[in-house]
Amino acid sequence: MGDAPGLGVPSPTSVWSARWLRLPMMVRFGVVGGAAQVVYLVALVAALATGIHYLLAVVAAQVVTIAFAFPMHKYLVFRSDGPIRRQFLMFLGVWWTGAAASFLGVLLLVEVVGLDPLPAQLVVMVLIAVWSFVANSRLSFARRHPTVVDQDPNLQEASP
Template sequence: MAQPALAPSTARASGALLRRSWAELPVVVRYAVVGGVTQAVYLSTLAGGLAVGAHYLVALVVAQLVAMAFAFPAYRGQVFRADGPLRRQLVAFVGVWWTGAALSLGGVPALVELGHLPPLPAQLLVLVLVVGLSFVGHLRVTFRRRPTS
């Protein structure tokens, strides 16, 4: 049996409630949800690159670029709800992001070449460190709140 459609006013009210409820979640919870989606984008891109035969380092770089393009607007608008200067935030975001990417681009090859792990499990291990450092970097640097005077 088909569900009846919500009246437009009811749909708007429930949408507003959902947005308000999302905004009231702690930033770490919003980061976990949006960061989880970001990692799904990243890992899917990485797995796709590996599946078509790309060298794992090429697949890592492409996955970083795709995920970064997704993550900046999502983190800015949905996680940290930042309204500061876009250019400063973008430059800071790239700096924080590529710090984490450098850890991946160094850690994954080390685990693959020295630890003999496959690239995807190696990346998952490195992500444990990168996710925590990225959250702190974006909170304290990229989207930091300026004290009001």
């Protein structure tokens, strides 16, 4: 970790980085996922404000959110050093599979089970988040080689 120049104390950035990396992966996933939702809503509102059709606004917001979410998951959540093209394609597969499952899950819970749409969406959101974490950790960003973080005991995963 880098020290502040001439002071012999850790820089604020290195202290923050070490604290972030010590958080359990699931916590980092939740924080990044929450931030991605904020990015999506801001992008959607901005796109709608331009006057474009709402479906085009949704597509634009999805593109912006994916552009934010992929590097955040790759580098901050899963700390992956794997091949970016393969990981991006896998990430997109997980992303769109989750979106389709969310749509179908809400439809099923509302039309067949009889839940109201908002509680149905909340139930599906939790299930898709868990599925997305597992799928991304095992498919998109599976570790195949040890990284510098793996070899530094100060930056190891916190035990649950």
